[in-house]
Amino acid sequence: MNPNNGLQQEHAPPLDIEPARRALLDVRTEVGKAIVGQDAAVTGLLIALLSDGHVLLEGVPGVAKTLLVRTLSTALSLETKRVQFTPDLMPGDITGSLIYEARTSEFTFREGPVFTNILLADEINRTPPKTQAALLEAMEERQVSVDGVSRALPTPFIVAATQNPVEYEGTYPLPEAQLDRFLLKLTLPLPGRDDEIEVIRRHSEGFDPRNLPAAGVRPVAGAEDLDAARRAVSRVAIAPEVVAYIVDLVRATRTSPSFQLGVSPRGATALLSTSRSWAWLSGRSFVTPDDVKALTLPALRHRVALRPEAEMDGGRVDDVLSGILATVPVPR
Template structure:
């Protein structure tokens, strides 16, 4: 697996050898999210696995960290996703001088009421694009922890609920580290997936340039024909259906064995936590749903294991010096841990 992202879903008519298949209502809902992929492809070319990963995270109720060099359509991908789902989107450019209140909001004196009033920050949205999140100090990074985990922010002892659905999509540049603050393990563990956007292959890059030659404007997505194919209600319903996907005890044991194996690797200083195991379970269930099945198979777990687990692994210094990556650790574990039959 060269790119830590999930593969593209199979056609809608995909079937499984045995087990419960989705009913008619579930298939209609699934079709909406298959159409979502097609809608996004009108603007974003050559990033199919990243699109799938974002859809899985959204249905699973998780958050996503996008990593890629400048110019591979990270921001365009998020903007197109918001347009195709009729969701509110807010973008925050993370900088060294950004303060926590710039994200969550703050108390402002209302002279008319002679009282302090809470002014909501940009975190009160559906899709929050945290652009270059590793360029802001840890104090500001940590302002997102409560929002990501509990879907609320607390200011002056008062809790304020966030919108539903709510998803943080953070970006970072993998090649420019000067002036950055690496995300701590606690922050990384809040992301359901970390997805790498690679440079597109030649044919995809030709398609991108050709789109611009024919007048494509990434700042005018509705003019490019992007329309909403689903919305907040479909997302909430899909989450309910995904929760009902069957998972056999042997699959749960397989997930736990994979996670525990990361802790026993001699190259790892910090293995995947139980939160990572539950994240792998949720992502596997959504992946099964998108494939038209009502049950999880070992291949579902394998399909999402790298983007769900790799960013949660802390490598030993000597392993980094040898060029060993967390992705390679997960891939090795997938080849070694016995698969349930």
């Protein structure tokens, strides 16, 4: 797995694990039929679904961000709709709008693509802030308000947004308020040599990313399995010492000389919920400090901002967070 995401591969699960966890692990196996070398991102998306949160996927073009989301939704039997974010995209193009029906002389609401289980917001930073803000209510309240009427979104519902980290011309950086709505920020690196050889081998043998059933990807879980898994995650215990460890990590970001913006209490709750999901997915009924460490970077990296002088010195957010992990005392 990508060490920058902190999620390490677990050992094979025992045969007597609960059905919900078995189903989620089967999903990870199915995704591997189409995706090579992005295990950390796959696990991160599963953790986001278990924690009922949204994900920001960052990587250069061609590292399978869109394919990853499509494959995951296929394996989970969830509906996915894709929106290509462009400078001329309007809020109603996402949320839906009132349409005048000449036959009835009435306005009726036509649902936008946000009414789905997984909304793939492709290149979210290519649309203006007004349209980006159209997602805020949906992400936080799980509803859409049009003409004073609130309409609930399906359950489950998450936003999986992608952005390109290297091309900034014609983009609109996400404001801190919207970045904070994302539970995790996952980075998808370029594949290693062996993984890239496997990718090319699959394509040489006829792999078609537009035809996932032909690649053997099949539904192995559903919304019922995800609901059962979420209930199981809510029962994962977390000791007061581990809660205090989370708080100490978050508070350390606020006093770090490298950061001009530290992590808010929302970030602390995100680290708590994702640590519980990771512990359950790993087969434990309690959270360990190692679970917290594994999720610190993906849960917090988008909630902090480097000081200009730190950026000029070549500082990186992940390096500063790793330094904090190395200095904050770990509970025994």
